[in-house]
Amino acid sequence: MTESRTTTAAPGAPAGENPPLLEVSGVTKSFGGGRRRLTALDGVDVRLGRGETLGLVGESGCGKSTLARVLLGLERPDAGTVRYDGVDPFALRGKELLNWRRRVQMVFQDPFASLNARMSAADLISEPWRTHPDVVPDAKAREKRIRELLSLVGLRDGDAHRYPNEFSGGQRQRIGIARALALDPDLIVCDEPVSALDLSVQAQVLNVLSELQSRLGVAYVFISHDLSVVRYIADRVTVMYLGKVIEHGETEDVFDRPQHPYTAALMSAAPVLDASRAAHDQEIQLKGEIPSPFDIPSGCRFRTRCWRAQDTCATEAPPLVVRPSEGAGDDHTALCHFPLEARSAWA
Numbered sequence: 001m002t003e004s005r006t007t008t009a010a011p012g013a014p015a016g017e018n019p020p021l022l023e024v025s026g027v028t029k030s031f032g033g034g035r036r037r038l039t040a041l042d043g044v045d046v047r048l049g050r051g052e053t054l055g056l057v058g059e060s061g062c063g064k065s066t067l068a069r070v071l072l073g074l075e076r077p078d079a080g081t082v083r084y085d086g087v088d089p090f091a092l093r094g095k096e097l098l099n100w101r102r103r104v105q106m107v108f109q110d111p112f113a114s115l116n117a118r119m120s121a122a123d124l125i126s127e128p129w130r131t132h133p134d135v136v137p138d139a140k141a142r143e144k145r146i147r148e149l150l151s152l153v154g155l156r157d158g159d160a161h162r163y164p165n166e167f168s169g170g171q172r173q174r175i176g177i178a179r180a181l182a183l184d185p186d187l188i189v190c191d192e193p194v195s196a197l198d199l200s201v202q203a204q205v206l207n208v209l210s211e212l213q214s215r216l217g218v219a220y221v222f223i224s225h226d227l228s229v230v231r232y233i234a235d236r237v238t239v240m241y242l243g244k245v246i247e248h249g250e251t252e253d254v255f256d257r258p259q260h261p262y263t264a265a266l267m268s269a270a271p272v273l274d275a276s277r278a279a280h281d282q283e284i285q286l287k288g289e290i291p292s293p294f295d296i297p298s299g300c301r302f303r304t305r306c307w308r309a310q311d312t313c314a315t316e317a318p319p320l321v322v323r324p325s326e327g328a329g330d331d332h333t334a335l336c337h338f339p340l341e342a343r344s345a346w347a
């Protein structure tokens with residue numbers, strides 16, 4: 001049995017390290033008011049180092065998209081803090097804000113919708129330089145940089161003057177990635193970047209992202225509902241439910257030894273390649289639908305669907321349970337009164 005303890009410490013906060021690239025602490029964001037108040041994020045903590053990938057998973061409505069907008073500086077939190085290298089982007093103005101915006105870019109889900117059909121690949125990739133003209137100072141340098149970016153994502157020089165309708169879905173997503181790289185960001189928020197692509201193309205695009213990370217040291221926040229994709233790409237995983245982080249840890253820990261019943265249910269429903277595991281694991285059927293974010297259940301917000309729920313779960317907010325990582329990284333944390341100890345506890 002693995003040792004566990006309860007604490008109020010932030011998930012994913014290893015002691016004694018340099019300041020992380022990104023640190024989100026206690027971020028809360030609501031929309032509307034009165035009875036129509038929707039709590040999209042409720043005390044969310046996220047931490048990410050340079051060159052790392054954080055997978056963000058959960059059903060639709062769990063708060064992933066709102067969190068992405070906060071990370072991009074598009075949505076100001078009601079409470080809590082966001083820090084990039086210790087700097088609060090929401091306190092920046094003018095040139096400082098413009099410089100910060102360079103550092104955080106986005107790759108969108110749908111490469112068909114996100115690229116302007118009337119712009120060539122070269123125009124699309126170089127468009128961010130209109131707002132940041134000092135990044136690549138002259139026409140010659142721009143041409144050279146466009147060729148470099150095309151090559152980085154596995155496209156050819158000759159592709160520069162082709163238009164989106166002349167590319168396949170995977171190639172379009174490569175253009176979207178090249179465009180995100182044009183401003184040399186430290187962090188790219190990838191919102192379901194491969195879910196619109198065929199399976200074989202998904203693997204190619206994921207490989208491009210991995211290689212770019214090795215070469216350039218860029219960090220990713222990778223949002224996906226596809227757990228096999230997250231397992232492949234992410235160093236660490238944060239699982240969200242109704243606006244709260246309910247589990248966080250190194251990818252292998254979270255996938256192989258989930259502590260929270262919700263995570264275990266998600267994992268059990270995901271396709272498994274390993275036949276021995278498939279025979280061992282039974283799918284956990286969740287009760288009912290995800291509750292309305294306008295009316296979040298008392299105590300543990302997952303209790304209305306949890307097969308391990310007991311009376312306490314309805315009256316008391318669950319504690320943060322911390323289990324040391326099996327690897328050398330973050331502790332593995334979960335919000336639960338009755339966390340799972342091992343896979344054998346699933347059934």
Ligand code: SF4
Binds near residue numbers: 306309318
């Ligand atoms: S606190 Fe209770 S209801 Fe919530 S996940 Fe844990 S066992 Fe289930």
